[in-house]
Amino acid sequence: MKRLVLFSLKSFTGPFVVTLLISMFMLILQFFWVYIDDLMGKGLRVWVILELLVYVSAGIVPLALPLAILLSSLMALGNLSEHNELTALKSSGFSLLRILRPLIFIVSILAIGTFLFANYVIPAANLKWHTLIFDIQNKKISTILTPGVYSKNFEGYAIKVDSLKGNKCNGITIHDYTQPTQLRTVRAKTATVYKSINGRFVFLNLHDGKILEELDIQNPMYLPNKQLSNPSKRPSRVSSFSQGVYKLDLGGLELNRSKEDLFTDKYEMLNIFQINEAIDSINHKKQTLRQQFINQTNLGFLSLSKALQQTTTEDPKMTASTGQMQPIIFEKISNADKQLAYNLTISKIRRNQQQLENQQQFIKTLEKETSLYWIEFHRKFALTYAIIVLFFVGAPLGALMKKGGFGAPVVIAALIFMCYFIVNSIGDNLADTDTLSPFLGMWLAGILFTPVAIYLTKKAQAI
DSSP: OHHHHHHHHHHHHHHHHHHHHHHHHHHHHHHHHHHHHHHTTSOOOHHHHHHHHHHHHHHTHHHHHHHHHHHHHHHHHHHHHHTTHHHHHHHTTOOHHHHHHHHHHHHHHHHHHHHHIIIIIHHHHHHHHHHHHHHHHTOOGGGTOOBTSOBOOSTTEEEEEEEEETTEEEEEEEEEOOSTTEEEEEEEEEEEEEEOTTSSOEEEEEEEEEEEEEEOOOOOEEOTTSOEESOSSOOEEEEEEEEEEEEEOOOOSSOOOOOGGGTTTSGGGOOHHHHHHHHHHHHHHHHHHHHHHHHHHHHHHHHHHHHHHHHOSSOOOBOTTTOOBOOOOGGGSOHHHHHHHHHHHHHHHHHHHHHHHHHHHHHHHHHHHHHHHHHHHHHHHHHHHHHHHHHHHHHHHHHHHTOOTTSHHHHHHHHHHHHHHHHHHHHHHHHHTTSSOHHHHHHHHHHHHHHHHHHHHHHHHHO
């Protein structure tokens, strides 16, 4: 029995590790394909790229792990069946579930570990890599000084340098378009680049240069002697300087790390306990808003009688018992007061209607935010369940196929996982658009694959 456990674990562990690494490598390549424009040409250090890879790798585990479980279980049982070892074990009185018991134990531990990983590690990793990629996307200075090429990444300027070494550049040309009625061209032999303390500005310390300023064509002007002044040429001015400083609003020379607190309220970066707190906070906010709107609406209509009483020609009388204003009888007031009452009523109805529409739109936004939190809440549990279901799809299918190795199992596992991924994406999109509830949308793939797993398991037990 001990040999069976060791043999099963050995048959499963090797393909699982290889498949997981290959899957994560392919998904990391996909990530680079999406963000290649943001990463290239930014002068990023190697450790920044490695740090980003570590955070991204943690985030793609939920997608790579189900594929690794499916393929490794299919290969493990396929190898046992191909070499008639599964048949020998069944002939010895072992059922399929008894043979799979060591693997079921391992997969159950992986499923529990995956849930803990998705609940605690992945939110922190998502927070880290979203913060880092945001900073990388907002890093612009590294692309401004490309030798021999005009850079127009910054509004109002076109800059070109002949050569660049560190923060020293030779032969710099700056075209300044920030003034609508003026074109300024600055040409200097050498320049040194400095960064401001707050990281918002870059200063170019220019040496031995000239400034050419050209204005727009002006309207003809007649001099006292009836002659035209500057009838056909653009007025311009040329000046020279030995040293000067040019200030550019460029956002910093190096990567500025943002505070992670800016991203902590996003649903992907919270665990299930934080999601519950966020949902409770949103529900309390909705109840408070509804109650405030009801109170404001009642006060608005109650103030109508007060406004009307203040404008009536008759003096309102106080009741002897309560000390309150007597109600106004509409038929007894004057025509002018009736018209005033109509106008006040219509004005307040329109105002309340607009407030109601704004309130409804805001509540819809809160409900949408609540739905996104519920989607992320169910995603963590659905991932754990998907690992177990795909194992019971891959293991019986491998026993039925009687094929091991990386040939047919890889093709079949890829097709099955593609179906799972498509169904899971459809459920995610339907839940995101409120077509399905968050629970049904996130559990859709697991629900559809459960009958398949049960059928394949019974089929493999019968043979």
